[in-house]
Each structure stands twice: as structure tokens, then as C-alpha cells.
Amino acid sequence: MANGHRLVFKGLLISLLAGGIFGFGNQNVYAADGTSLLFSPASGSFTVGGTFNISIIVNTSKKAINAVKADIKFPPQKLQVVNPSAGTSFISIWVDQPTYSNTAGTISFQGGVPNPGITTDAGVVSTITFRATSPGQAKLTFVDTSKVLANDGQGTNLLTSRGDATLTLNLAAPEGPIISSPSHPDQNAWYQNRTVNFEWDEIANATGYSYAFDQNSKTTPLERDDATINRTTTVTADKDGRWYFHVRARVESWGGTSHYSVLLDNTAPAAFMPVLDPANPQPGNRAELKFFTTDAMSGIEHYEMQILYLDDPSQGTPFFTEQTSPIRLPDLKAGRYEVVVRAFDQAGNSTDGKLDFAVSVPSGGPTIGKKPLLQNTLFTNIALIGAGLLIIILLIWLIARWRRKPKDVIEDIQKLEQETLQKESELAKTIVAARALESAIQQQVEHDQGQNQAPEQPAENRQVAYNDERDIPQAPPEPEATNFINPQNFENIDQNQKS
Numbered sequence: 140m141a142n143g144h145r146l147v148f149k150g151l152l153i154s155l156l157a158g159g160i161f162g163f164g165n166q167n168v169y170a171a172d173g174t175s176l177l178f179s180p181a182s183g184s185f186t187v188g189g190t191f192n193i194s195i196i197v198n199t200s201k202k203a204i205n206a207v208k209a210d211i212k213f214p215p216q217k218l219q220v221v222n223p224s225a226g227t228s229f230i231s232i233w234v235d236q237p238t239y240s241n242t243a244g245t246i247s248f249q250g251g252v253p254n255p256g257i258t259t260d261a262g263v264v265s266t267i268t269f270r271a272t273s274p275g276q277a278k279l280t281f282v283d284t285s286k287v288l289a290n291d292g293q294g295t296n297l298l299t300s301r302g303d304a305t306l307t308l309n310l311a312a313p314e315g316p317i318i319s320s321p322s323h324p325d326q327n328a329w330y331q332n333r334t335v336n337f338e339w340d341e342i343a344n345a346t347g348y349s350y351a352f353d354q355n356s357k358t359t360p361l362e363r364d365d366a367t368i369n370r371t372t373t374v375t376a377d378k379d380g381r382w383y384f385h386v387r388a389r390v391e392s393w394g395g396t397s398h399y400s401v402l403l404d405n406t407a408p409a410a411f412m413p414v415l416d417p418a419n420p421q422p423g424n425r426a427e428l429k430f431f432t433t434d435a436m437s438g439i440e441h442y443e444m445q446i447l448y449l450d451d452p453s454q455g456t457p458f459f460t461e462q463t464s465p466i467r468l469p470d471l472k473a474g475r476y477e478v479v480v481r482a483f484d485q486a487g488n489s490t491d492g493k494l495d496f497a498v499s500v501p502s503g504g505p506t507i508g509k510k511p512l513l514q515n516t517l518f519t520n521i522a523l524i525g526a527g528l529l530i531i532i533l534l535i536w537l538i539a540r541w542r543r544k545p546k547d548v549i550e551d552i553q554k555l556e557q558e559t560l561q562k563e564s565e566l567a568k569t570i571v572a573a574r575a576l577e578s579a580i581q582q583q584v585e586h587d588q589g590q591n592q593a594p595e596q597p598a599e600n601r602q603v604a605y606n607d608e609r610d611i612p613q614a615p616p617e618p619e620a621t622n623f624i625n626p627q628n629f630e631n632i633d634q635n636q637k638s
Contacts, residue, residue, distance in 0.1 A: 173299030174199045174287045176209060176264075178279055184307040187271045187400075188356055190221055193279065193304060195248070195264040197287060202297055203258050206234075206251035206288040209281060213269075215244035217277040217308055222268040223248075229262045237265060256290030271308040273356075273381060274400055275327045279304040310356070314395020315387045316340050316348065316370070326400045329437040329486035333376040333403050335384070341370060342388035349393070350386040352376075356400070358385045362393045379404045379436045404437040404486035411492040413480050415468075420498050422473055429465045430480045430492055437485030449475040449495075471498045 175198040185191045195209055207230065213220075223237040223246055230250035239246040248265055271277075281301040289295040310326070316339035323330050339348070347366025351358050352374040366389055376382050384399040411432035420426040430442065443459035444466070451474075459481060468478075480492045 173297040174202065174204065175300040175302065176207075176281050176285055176287065176298060177302040178304035181302060181304045182306065184309055185271050187274050187308055187310050190268055190270045192266050192268050194266045197262045197264055198260045199258050199262070199287070199297070200260075201258060203256040203290040204287055204297060205254065205256035205290040206286075206294075207248065207264050208284070208286045208288075209246075209248040209264055210284045211246040211267075212280050212282055213244045213246070214277050215241055217271065217273050217275055218244075218269045218306075219272055220246060220267060221270050224265045224267075227263060228265050229257055229259065230264060251288075254290060271306075274308050274310050277306045277308055279306070310398050310400060313397035315397040316342055318384060318386060318397050318399040320384075320399065320401065323401045327402070329402045329404045329484070331403075331405050331486045331488060333379075333405055334373060335376070335382075335401055335403075336371070336373050337384050337386075337399065338371040339386050339397070342390065342394070344390050345388040347389045348386055349389070350384065352382060352384050354380055354382055356383050356398060358383065358398075359396045360385050360387050362389070376401075376403050379406055402437070402486075404434075404484060404488060406434075406436060407488040408432045408434040408439060408482045408484050408490040410490060411480075411482070413478060413492050413494045415478075415494060415496055418496065420468075420471070420496070422498060422500060423470060425470055426468050426496075427465050428468055428478060428480075428494075430482075431464060432482045432490065432492070434482075434484040434488075440483045440485045443481045443483070445479040445481075446471075447477045447479070449477055473498050473500050 177196045177198065179194045179196050183191075195211075197204070197207055219241045220239045223239045228250075229252060230248075231252050233248075233250040235247070235249045237246070237248050246267060250264075280303050283301075285298060285301060286296045287298040289297050318337060318339045320335055320337050322332065322334070322336040335352075337350075342348075347363070347368055348370065349360035349363045349366045350372060351360040374384070380403060382401050382403060384401070385396050387396045388394050409432050411430060413428055413430040416427045416429070417424070428444075432439065442462055442464065444462040445457070445459045446468070447457070459479075462480075475495070475497050477493060477495050480494075481489050482492065483489045
């Protein structure tokens with residue numbers, strides 16, 4: 140018998156696998172025209188302290204489906220789940236049992252039906268029983284992880300529409316006097332003042348009223364013999380939280396009780412300190428400021444921020460502006476600053492988080508504008524490009540030197556020696572010519588002096604050599620070039636000088 144049940148269960152699992160029921164985790168295929176998940180009813184008014192049912196409905200738009208995954212969010216401060224799966228459901232196989240959290244405000248369903256699936260325009264996935272715990276508006280939503288899978292063997296997600304539900308939660312209708320509060324007129328708003336003024340309407344023929352002030356929404360005041368005839372009173376709460384005022388009237392007997400709710404929060408949000416990144420910014424470097432805190436009772440409503448320039452308070456921002464975290468601070472000049480972040484809760488209580496910091500230029504090195512030279516983008520780019528080119532040139536030179544053969548080096552040395560000898564020869568010729576010219580000039584001077592002393596000779600007896608072509612006096616023949624570097628030529632140089 141047990142084996143038979145196992146076979147049936149295995150067959151059912153195979154049929155579910157064929158329809159794609161186990162594709163919840165990673166299916167990203169969507170149909171062009173899909174199905175809808177809805178709440179029923181989608182709106183309504185309910186009494187605080189009472190219970191009511193909300194059903195999850197699926198409309199398949201005439202397409203066969205075999206699996207549904209519904210993830211729901213609800214406000215846990217106003218609603219509590221009593222039963223997550225009351226009533227009937229077309230789901231025959233639950234992949235996971237319905238789960239919920241009254242702390243996080245979540246509910247999750249995941250189940251399906253065997254092949255060939257189901258086609259419906261109002262199929263009930265499940266019915267949830269809620270209890271209203273406090274007055275106000277409560278909204279139910281399907282989160283985006285919800286899915287409706289087609290019975291096509293591929294697990295195509297057909298869900299394209301998700302409906303919401305907006306519920307109004309009220310205190311029980313007054314069975315006694317109608318209550319109001321001049322000091323705390325809104326039953327859904329948070330107030331700092333713990334002292335509350337109440338007043339109530341007159342009941343015809345009433346001989347007295349009995350009232351109570353506590354944190355129980357269903358308290359019934361005592362039937363007091365010393366009931367007051369006044370229709371106003373002032374009470375004080377000894378701690379934060381949601382409080383209720385109850386009053387009833389005595390005519391011939393004690394009547395029903397009326398209730399009034401007040402929300403009290405006289406405690407500031409938790410202390411905190413903003414965080415700056417980087418902790419010591421520099422001019423031109425806009426730092427990022429992060430801040431966060433909590434409020435145990437009413438919750439954080441918003442943050443405001445102020446920046447003060449401590450070196451000259453008149454140049455800061457003395458006013459507060461509403462901000463969210465994180466925020467990028469403006470470009471601040473060098474100096475000392477204080478940033479103040481003020482956190483407000485729903486009741487208007489506030490806490491300041493302060494942070495002192497300095498914006499400074501790094502010591503040493505020139506600057507361009509507000510930035511240090513080495514931190515200036517233009518200069519940095521030019522320096523990097525120049526350094527890169529120098530490195531490339533040096534590498535090319537080293538590679539070229541490394542690849543040269545020893546023979547090439549020897550040839551270069553020999554060529555250098557030849558060029559040196561040639562230069563030496565040219566220099567020697569220049570020196571000899573200069574000395575010959577000097578000797579000729581000396582001889583000419585001596586000759587001129589001799590003519591001044593002796594009688595002038597006939598022109599035909601003068602022995603002066605002329606150039607046959609241009610009739611220009613010829614200089615003495617030029618001595619041969621001598622290698623001054625080679626010592627063996629010194630003797631030839633002396634002989635040329637004597638000649």
C-alpha cells in the first residue's frame with residue numbers, strides 16, 4: 140500500500156514537472172498577454188479588534204496554468220495574520236506550506252495543480268484571516284517575485300498584472316458619547332505632548348459619566364457611584380505609545396462605551412554621527428556624506444542638513460535643508476567645517492548628528508587653481524605622457540645598442556681614427572702655410588730696408604718671379620703636410636722650417 144502511494148506521488152510529480160511547476164526560482168520568460176493576481180475584497184472598512192478575511196484570486200485570461208507563487212506585503216503595525224490559509228483553494232499540491240511573519244509583514248504561497256492545469260477567471264489561491272490592531276489605512280500588495288506559470292512544459296510566467304487592496308480600519312462605532320480631543324485631534328497622527336485634553340457629547344438624561352485612559356482598545360470603564368457630571372477631562376500618559384480614552388454614560392443604567400485613540404511619542408530618535416568619505420577631503424574633491432538612525436516609536440520621518448564654515452560662520456549655510464542619505468557635499472574651499480544632520484521622527488522629535496572636518500591642501504608642491512599641482516588633471520596627463528615617451532626612447536636606444544654586432548663597433552672605431560688623422564693633416568698644412576707666409580713677409584721687409592740703403596738697380600736686374608699667366612708674384616712652394624701626431628715626422632718639420 141505504501142509503495143502504491145509512492146508511485147502515485149511520483150507520477151504526480153512527473154506531471155507537475157512537465158507543466159513547469161518547479162521553475163519558480165529562475166524563470167524569466169513572460170507571455171505577451173498574461174494573467175492577474177487580485178485581492179478580494181480590494182477595499183473595505185473594518186473594526187479595530189475584529190477579524191476579517193481577504194482572498195487571493197487569480198484570473199488566467201483563458202490560459203491553462205499549473206503553478207502559482209504569491210508573495211504579499213502588509214503593514215504589521217496595523218494588521219496581524221490569524222490564519223494564512225482559511226477556506227477553499229484550487230491548489231492541490233503545496234510546494235511549500237503557506238508561511239507568514241507578523242513582524243516583517245509578509246505572507247508567501249507556492250503551489251500548483253497537476254496536468255492539464257486549470258483555466259479560471261476567479262480561482263481562489265487561498266483566503267487569509269487578518270485581525271485589525273490599530274485604526275488607519277492598511278495596504279496589501281503583491282511583490283514582484285510573485286508568478287503564475289503556464290501549463291506549457293516550459294514554465295512561462297503569465298503574470299502581468301498585480302492588484303492592491305486598501306483597507307480602512309476604524310475603532311468600534313460609539314455606543315456611548317462621541318469623544319473628541321482639542322489637543323490631539325487626529326487619531327492617526329503622532330504627538331509629542333503626553334498630556335491630552337478630552338471632551339464628549341452630552342447624553343440626554345445622563346446622571347453621570349465614567350471614563351478610563353489606558354493602552355487597551357476594549358476597556359470598559361467601571362460603573363462608578365461617584366460618576367462625574369462633567370464632559371471634559373485632562374489625562375497624562377506615563378510613557379510613549381498608542382493610548383485609548385474610554386467613556387460611558389449612566390442614564391437609568393450604564394450604557395455602551397465609546398473609544399478614542401491617541402499616538403504619543405516624546406522620545407527623540409537614537410543618537411548618531413554622520414560619516415564622511417573621504418574623511419579629509421581636498422579642494423576640488425567632493426566628499427560623500429552618509430547618515431542613518433532609528434526611532435523606536437513613531438519612526439524616522441525625514442532628515443535636514445546644515446554646513447557651517449567655522450573659519451567664517453557668515454559664509455556657511457546657517458539654514459537647514461531637507462536631505463536624504465547619501466549626499467554629495469558641494470566643492471568646499473580649504474578651511475574648517477561642521478556639518479549638522481538633524482533627524483525628525485513622525486511626532487516632530489529631533490536628534491542632531493554633528494561632524495567636524497577640515498578641507499586642506501596637501502603641504503608641499505605648487506598648485507594650479509584650487510588643486511595641488513600633482514593632483515591637477517591637465518598637469519598629471521602631460522607629465523605621464525612625457526614620462527612615457529622618455530621611457531620608450533630609452534628602451535629603443537638600449538635595444539639598438541644591445542643588437543649591434545662587435546664588427547660594427549670596430550668599424551666605427553677605425554673610421555673615427557681615419558677622420559682624426561685627416562683632421563691632423565689639414566691642421567699641419569695650415570700651420571706650415573702660415574709660417575711660410577710669415578717668412579716671406581719678413582724677407583720682404585728686409586728687402587725693402589736694403590733698397591733704402593743701396594742705389595736702385597735697373598729693373599731688368601731685379602729677380603722677381605712672375606706667374607706666366609696672371610703676372611702675380613708667386614709664393615714659395617708649399618711644404619708637404621706633416622702628421623703632427625706621429626713623432627717620426629718631427630725631423631721633416633724642422634727641415635721644412637730651415638728651407
